[in-house]
Amino acid sequence: MKKIIFVANWKMDPVSRKEAVSLLGETKRVARTARTTTVIVCPPFVHIPACTRLRSDAVILGAQDLSLFADGAHTGEVSSAMLKEFGVRYVIVGHSERRRLGETDAIVAQKTKLALRNGLRPIMCVGEYERGVHGEHLATLEHQIKSSLNGISRKTVKGLIVAYEPLWAIGKSFKYAMRPSEIHEAVIFIRKILVKLFGRGVGSSIPILYGGSVEKENIANIVFQGGADGVLVGHASRNTAQIHGMLRAITEYGSS
Ligand code: 13P
Secondary structure (H helix, E strand, C coil), X not given: CCCEEEEEECCCCCCCHHHHHHHHHHHHHHHCCCCCEEEEEEXXXXXXXXXXXXXXXXXXXXXXXXXXXXXXXXXXXXXXXXXXXXXXXXXXXXXXXXXXXCCCHHHHXXXXXXXXXXXXXXXXXXXCCCCCCCCCHHHHHHHHHHHHCCCCCCCCCCCCEEEECCHHHCCCCXXXXXXXXXXXXXXXXXXXXXXXXXXXXXXXXXXXXXXXXXXXXXHHHHHHCCCCCEEEECHHHHCHXXXXXXXXXXXXXXXX
């Protein structure tokens, strides 16, 4: 059975190293019992060294960004090689909160390419700012996906994960998340684009995640009715009751 991918994006939290270690420890404890799920935790850069000691088969480390440069004089940047040095295996690329700061599709494509070349699995984020009543957002989404993957070929795409995060659905309660039927349509739409870009075999095998107000109350429906290969979770991934609830919901629904 294919494992469900669960990515915890801690964003700019928690403040202290002690809290980060404790949150990762709790996530790991729950993740050990969630056998049908691959759990990836993406802490802020500064907490990665403390978290690297705790990583295990149950919890894999990811990062929230990487530099678009491989090396050299780039103040404030963190390279893929540095991340790998600390046991990081996944990296979020092009999150909407970074795109809002000016990260363009061209930069996202460059970072995605670099991650793939250096053996990190990029979780490349896409998503519309708002939904058009007549489906206008689909053209925007298609353009964003194609230009954020510009220069990546069928040969070099192995390892890519796409995360669909509509901006209007981020940071709210589960009641405001996208409905599973809408997620299902979006997943099919994105799948078609990936198949067009990389061919049926490769395009069908790229995992597509959903992100935006995922909580314990809606996670199972998102995955099992929405047809997403997993989830990218923000606020609920820093709440221990939610982590328990979310991983339990996937395990129970998946075995029912
Ligand atoms: P929330 O789960 O808080 O809506 O955040 C989603 C997100 O941006 C994850 O990357």
